[in-house]
């Protein structure tokens with residue numbers, strides 16, 4: 377076996393410890409959740425307001441707290457901020473392992489995801505670090521990233537939520553929509569206009585206490601994910617102390633992109649892990665399901681679907697790992713501010729390649745399973761819906777193509 381980039385000793389060590397954590401901590405928690413009959417972690421029952429059943433949410437939270445205690449929750453966070461300081465290449469292996477081993481189980485909650493600590497928040501003030509970032513890294517609280525609005529998604533700079541300085545603090549007004557974890561988050565990473573007309577310097581990112589006067593959690597926005605996690609947030613004259621500005625006023629666009637780019641890069645390991653899991657499930661199904669007295673695995677039509685799944689998983693994984701290595705090696709790395717001009721193309725390549733490859737993989741997984749793959753709540757059905765979703769949040773696949781083309785057409789790139 378040739379050496380694989382990013383597959384370091386500490387990644388091996390992380391994988392071993394994560395496997396033990398799944399057996400010792402997650403397994404019993406999953407059994408307990410099954411007894412409560414509230415759905416599964418990723419196909420939860422919803423409460424009367426359409427939100428994730430509180431027992432499912434609490435089970436995920438408990439896994440997060442235990443995972444943080446075990447040092448497994450924040451390998452992606454810098455060591456200076458209490459995390460593991462892993463590179464993106466290392467994180468791809470970690471994410472693939474976590475997704476492959478967890479499938480759609482509670483184990484997925486053990487790795488900080490959209491509700492956890494992230495690169496953008498690392499730019500917070502020393503006071504905010506103590507108040508928000510350290511509890512986030514410890515899994516004691518959760519966050520939501522609030523950028524999108526009802527009338528503004530892709531066109532971020534057209535947002536209407538705004539904040540004005542008032543003495544030592546800021547006052548925030550506006551509405552955000554489509555926000556993952558809007559219902560449960562303790563701290564909200566909100567972008568708002570603070571200098572209209574200043575283009576990419578017009579926004580500022582704030583850390584907002586979700587319980588502050590003037591903050592209201594709005595309606596749930598049910599999506600095809602059907603997980604009761606996406607909703608609206610309303611801000612009416614919310615007062616924010618100056619220490620809860622992330623970075624400097626005017627850094628909001630760059631910080632929002634740091635968060636979004638993190639999500640884009642995470643596609644590599646997530647799609648490789650889930651893709652490999654779906655492929656294994658398809659192989660098992662093909663070996664046991666019979667047609668005409670023999671396993672469907674002996675039919676060339678089915679063999680070609682399995683081969684196409686393998687080809688998509690393999691190429692998306694390889695391309696992503698290559699891009700993550702290149703990103704790690706750029707001056708300033710994947711989260712530099714300012715970001716290296718070659719970074720956006722590489723991140724968008726990761727996102728578009730994985731979003732589209734994983735959609736084909738999930739589609740073929742359903743097809744190999746036949747009617748069983750369409751059964752509501754089956755892993756294939758859930759991941760097919762999830763795969764369809766992936767092509768929109770964190771920048772649509774069209775926006776990724778725009779960024780790739782911009783990167784290619786840069787004069788100094790050629």
Ligand SMILES: Cc1cc2nc3c(=O)[nH]c(=O)nc-3n(C[C@H](O)[C@H](O)[C@H](O)COP(=O)(O)OP(=O)(O)OC[C@H]3O[C@@H](n4cnc5c(N)ncnc54)[C@H](O)[C@@H]3O)c2cc1C
Pocket residue numbers: 490520521522523524527528529530531553554555556557599601606765768769770771772773774775778
């Ligand atoms: C399940 C889910 C979770 C989400 N979680 C969050 C979250 O936690 N925080 C958050 O802030 N947001 C979140 N979002 C919002 C998400 O980021 C936006 O939906 C996404 O950015 C697309 O914006 P839009 O929906 O307004 O689509 P639009 O911007 O209206 O796009 C519609 C179509 O037009 C195309 N288009 C638009 N502009 C261009 C252009 N310039 N060039 C080419 N094509 C273009 C798009 O590609 C798309 O096909 C979430 C969305 C979903 C569905």
